[in-house]
Amino acid sequence: MDLGLTNLRALVTAASRGLGAATARQLSLEGASVAICSRDQAHILATAEALKAEASRPVLGLAGDVSDPRSAEALVEQAAIALGGLDILVTNAGGPPSGPFEALDFAAWEKAFHLNLLSTVSLIRAALPTLRQSRHAAILTITSYSAKQPIPNLVLSNSLRAAVIGLTKTLANELGPSGIRINSIMPGWTRTERVEELMAARARQKGTDVETEIAAQVAAIPLQRMASPEEFAQVAAFLCSPAASYIHGAMIPVDGGAILASL
Ligand SMILES: NC(=O)c1ccc[n+]([C@@H]2O[C@H](COP(=O)([O-])OP(=O)(O)OC[C@H]3O[C@@H](n4cnc5c(N)ncnc54)[C@H](OP(=O)(O)O)[C@@H]3O)[C@@H](O)[C@H]2O)c1
Known part of the structure; x- marks a missing residue:
């Protein structure tokens, strides 16, 4: 099945390793031109080189911190300039620290809020003007199955993923009339x-x-x-692609059945 990703332009954040890197790799293998970012410049450039060699597609490595709104804006701008526009935005970030509620101070909450919620807001705000110019615009937020079924000892993730899902669903209503699709994957243990x-x-x-x-x-x-990161990435690439043109406002678990609830 051709996903229709050839020559589409994608920014995948937090992608020097893990789910972000696997998603960037899959998009690249499907023919997209990809920009990736992470905070560690040497690491992101090495990942970009490896992806470029494997897929024979342009892969741009950018250093930046998505939890800083100015850095997030700069990343989107640099990616859009280098790729000549943007069709796809995948908002990923590192995970917050583990710990029970009483072990986490206010500073930890604030940091996690910037890392996992505000980063998504900043990236989408910065990318929207460029995405509006695409005929295949798609946003994918990466959250967690913990939004549906809290994971013990991960109160920060459990709480903030639910907020990102609220944002994703709201934006589905607001952006749908412009033809900009937005979905979320709730990964399970990968x-x-x-x-x-x-x-x-x-x-x-x-x-x-x-x-x-x-x-x-x-x-x-x-x-x-x-799961392997590749199993996650195959679903991510599909959701971002024109092949998923009527999937919008969906929160898709890729969790091996870990969410035990019926709905
Ligand atoms: N793996 C799972 O089972 C799973 C399940 C549910 C949800 N998730 C969530 O999915 C996300 C990705 O998970 P993962 O397992 O791939 O994590 P990971 O292996 O820790 O990789 C995180 C990536 O994000 C980058 N990063 C971290 N903070 C950043 C920041 N502030 N700005 C830019 N880049 C940043 C890291 O590079 P630098 O350190 O160089 O910045 C790295 O490339 C996390 O939020 C995680 O909590 C994961």
Whole structure:
């Protein structure tokens, strides 16, 4: 199936590794021209080089911090100038720290608010004028299945993902008449470096090891395994593509059945 992504222009944020990098790779393999960003310049340039070599498509690496609104605006501007416009925006950011409610101070809440909610607002605000000029404009927010089913010890993520979903659904109503599609993926457990770090934190807390904690988590997933970043990225590329032209305002779990609720 041709997704129709050839020569479309995409910005994927927070993409030097993990879900963002896998999404950028998939878009690139499908023929899109891609800009990616992360805070660490050497790392993002190395990832861009690797993707460029694999897909033989232009991949632009940009250093920037999406939790800083001025940096987010600059990233969108640089990407749009370099790619000659934008058709696709994937709003990703790093995850907030783990911890129970009483262990997290106000500063931690404020930081997570900037990282996971305000970054999405800044990126979309900055990209909208350019996206309005595209015939295939699509926005994808990356949230978490934790918005539907809270994950123990992750109160910051559980709370802020729900806010991003509220934003996504509201924008579906506001942007739909302009033909700009917006959707969200709520990933379940996907084996990235962040998940390795979260499992290492659990292991330290309980005096176990990472593999024991991964096995315990996997036991609660109906498919009995974590996803690979590629499994996430294939859905992300589809949702951003003209092949998904009537999917709008959808919150799609890619979670191996981890959300146990019926609706
Ligand atoms: N993996 C999962 O199972 C899963 C499930 C549900 C939700 N999520 C969420 O999905 C997002 C991506 O997850 P992941 O597992 O791919 O995380 P990851 O492996 O930690 O990768 C995070 C990426 O984001 C970049 N980044 C972090 N903070 C940034 C910032 N302020 N500005 C720009 N780039 C930034 C990092 O590079 P630099 O450090 O160089 O900036 C890195 O490239 C996270 O928000 C995570 O919480 C993940």
